[in-house]
Amino acid sequence: MISLTNYLIVSVALFCIGMYMVLSKHNAIQILIGIELMLNAANLNLVAFGKYDSANNAGQIFTLFTIVMAAATTAVALAIILNVYKQYKTIDPDKIDKLGD
Amino acid sequence: MAFITLGSAVFVAVTKNLVRSIFMFFITLFGLAGLYIVCLADFVAITQIVIYIGGILVLMLFAFMLSGRDNLNNFLAQRKPFISVKNLPAVILVLLFLVVMLNMVVSVDADNFDWIKKSIANKNTLLPTENTTENIGVNLMTKYLLPFEAISVLLMVALVGAAHLSRKEKKV
Structure with a gap:
């Protein structure tokens, strides 16, 4: 049986990779991928702890809610990215420094 | 499984090529689904594959194709x-x-x-022989009905908002 600490370590590593992507990338889509990685790290923890709750399934059900939230976030964020690209012709967040009219 | 997941995630993070990054993200998500199955959460794993790989990644590929023409040149130019x-x-x-x-x-x-x-x-x-999907369904409709409805309203609002944001502007 794999212990919970191993799941926690994998999840921490995933979270740090996601945070690195958010902090260092120059592309809005890659920043979005970083955010998804961080959400997935949280999901992994929920599922790992949910193994010890077979009556209520709280961990797994809230993982489902988180996945739906991630899908909604991605849809809205990609629509915003496309609009920004139409406006500025770039998706580098560092170069978007002008307010619209 | 963990090594597949973490290795492909590191590759996603360090690669300069956006297309390779997105396709390695596929592998990371599949590895995560495998980890969920190891945690005996098979329904969550299937949902992960359907929603993330079927939905989110296709959306990302669309956004990349719609916005990426001169990005590719930038990526090749600056090594x-x-x-x-x-x-x-x-x-x-x-x-x-x-x-x-x-x-x-x-x-x-x-x-x-x-x-x-x-x-x-x-x-x-949880035991490996247990039928978790049935249990999740029953719990979702009884104990967690309020968050379920809240998340459905949120999803609808988000989708309407996304459609509104990405529609063609008629005037102005």
Whole structure:
């Protein structure tokens, strides 16, 4: 049986990779991928702890809610990215420094 | 499974090519689904594959194709070293965070929490033979009905908002 600490370590590593992507990338889509990685790290923890709750399934059900939230976030964020690209012709967040009219 | 997941995630993070990054993200998500199955959460794993790989990644590919024509040229033009000086603050911050979190994970000793010991003693842990999908369905419709409805309203609002944002502007 794999212990919970191993799941926690994998999840921490995933979270740090996601945070690195958010902090260092120059592309809005890659920043979005970083955010998804961080959400997935949280999901992994929920599922790992949910193994010890077979009556209520709280961990797994809230993982489902988180996945739906991630899908909604991605849809809205990609629509915003496309609009920004139409406006500025770039998706580098560092170069978007002008307010619209 | 964990090594597949983490290795492809590292590749996603360090590669300069956006297309390769997105396609390695596929592998990361499949590895995560495998980890969910190891945790005996098969329904969540299937949902992960359907929603993330079927939905989110296709959306990302669409956004990339709609916005990526001159990005590709930029990526080819500027070849940077493996870890550039500009990324150094991010690397330092993330490594320090990793050290702190690992220290905390090791010191908190999650296997000996009270409620986990109690659930093992009460035989409340999931078994590989158990039918989790049926249990999830029943719980979703009884105990977690309010969050379920809230998340459905949120999803509808988000989809309407996304459609509104990406529609063609008629005037102005």
